Amino acid sequence: MIEATGLTKHYGRTVAVDDLSFTVESGRVTGFLGPNGAGKSTTMRMILGLDRPTGGRVLINGKHYHDLHRPLRTVGALLDAKWVHPNRSAKAHLQWLAKSNNIPNKRVDEVLELVGLTQVAKRRAGGFSLGMSQRLGIAGTLLGDPQVLLFDEPVNGLDPEGILWIRQFMHRLADQGRTVFVSSHLLSEMAQTAQDLIVIGKGKLIAQTSTAQFIKDATEDTVKVRSPQLDRLRQLLTAEAAKVADGTADNALIVHGVEAAHIGELAARHDITLHELSPQLGSLEEAFMQLTRESVEYHSHD
Numbered sequence: 001m002i003e004a005t006g007l008t009k010h011y012g013r014t015v016a017v018d019d020l021s022f023t024v025e026s027g028r029v030t031g032f033l034g035p036n037g038a039g040k041s042t043t044m045r046m047i048l049g050l051d052r053p054t055g056g057r058v059l060i061n062g063k064h065y066h067d068l069h070r071p072l073r074t075v076g077a078l079l080d081a082k083w084v085h086p087n088r089s090a091k092a093h094l095q096w097l098a099k100s101n102n103i104p105n106k107r108v109d110e111v112l113e114l115v116g117l118t119q120v121a122k123r124r125a126g127g128f129s130l131g132m133s134q135r136l137g138i139a140g141t142l143l144g145d146p147q148v149l150l151f152d153e154p155v156n157g158l159d160p161e162g163i164l165w166i167r168q169f170m171h172r173l174a175d176q177g178r179t180v181f182v183s184s185h186l187l188s189e190m191a192q193t194a195q196d197l198i199v200i201g202k203g204k205l206i207a208q209t210s211t212a213q214f215i216k217d218a219t220e221d222t223v224k225v226r227s228p229q230l231d232r233l234r235q236l237l238t239a240e241a242a243k244v245a246d247g248t249a250d251n252a253l254i255v256h257g258v259e260a261a262h263i264g265e266l267a268a269r270h271d272i273t274l275h276e277l278s279p280q281l282g283s284l285e286e287a288f289m290q291l292t293r294e295s296v297e298y299h300s301h302d
């Protein structure tokens with residue numbers, strides 16, 4: 001578990017992180033979202049003791065990073081996947097990391113196996129593709145079998161196969177009861193990966209909630225209806241004060257403010273044939289734009 005309380009960081013006159021409080025629970029993948037410059041990297045660096053807070057505190061499993069007896073056994077972090085000596089093999093890189101942290105050598109083979117790099121363990125890491133480098137970086141985070149894992153933009157630049165692998169791997173780590181905290185700009189990817197979200201804007205907390213609730217709160221659900229008797233249906237819905245707009249497909253309407261079940265019953269009562277009746281859920285992109293825009297406007301009026 002990661003707990004931030006009143007966490008604040010000033011760089012000169014810039015307030016990078018502003019009185020931020022949140023909790024990252026174990027057994028879940030938690031996404032960390034915010035527009036550029038919102039303070040995500042600064043927050044992650046403070047969690048890892050790489051930056052000292054100006055105010056407040058952040059604890060990992062109840063302790064400051066610096067007070068952890070063997071940090072790598074409690075928290076693994078991947079901030080930059082290309083952070084590896086290019087001429088070292090994947091295995092030599094991990095062996096060096098293990099040795100400098102008093103981790104037995106046999107754990108290196110285990111983590112190589114876990115991330116699927118056993119076959120290429122002896123190849124120069126400098127020649128690895130981005131996807132392989134990410135796997136090597138993740139192997140490094142797992143060396144100490146830590147309970148808490150932090151990943152900064154882990155899927156940036158990866159192909160769809162690499163993205164899917166990382167998503168499934170993170171879910172597996174969370175299913176093992178670990179705390180998985182991951183920042184990303186790729187919102188559609190986050191929508192599928194993260195069960196919970198912490199969203200910040202200008203260093204302040206905008207939302208801490210489940211991904212589903214975040215989308216529900218910030219977007220309006222609509223229903224798409226297709227019917228050969230569209231004009232009749234439109235009249236009936238408008239008479240009920242529903243907001244109705246033309247859909248992009250032929251013979252389709254987008255209905256706001258009425259449940260799909262009600263539209264189905266209305267159509268049945270008036271012998272109207274329906275070819276489609278599908279609730280349209282808002283996207284994480286829409287919710288994110290909506291909520292971060294409000295935060296920016298709010299702050300500019302401060």
Ligand SMILES: Nc1ncnc2c1ncn2[C@@H]1O[C@H](COP(=O)(O)OP(=O)(O)OP(=O)(O)O)[C@@H](O)[C@H]1O
Nearest residue numbers: 011014015016034035036037038039040041042043
């Ligand atoms: N070492 C530093 N010195 C001065 N200002 C900094 C430093 N690091 C970050 N900042 C400033 O703090 C703010 C937050 O930056 P940070 O990199 O934490 O945001 P971010 O959410 O990670 O952004 P991005 O998504 O673009 O990576 C920005 O205004 C940035 O310019």
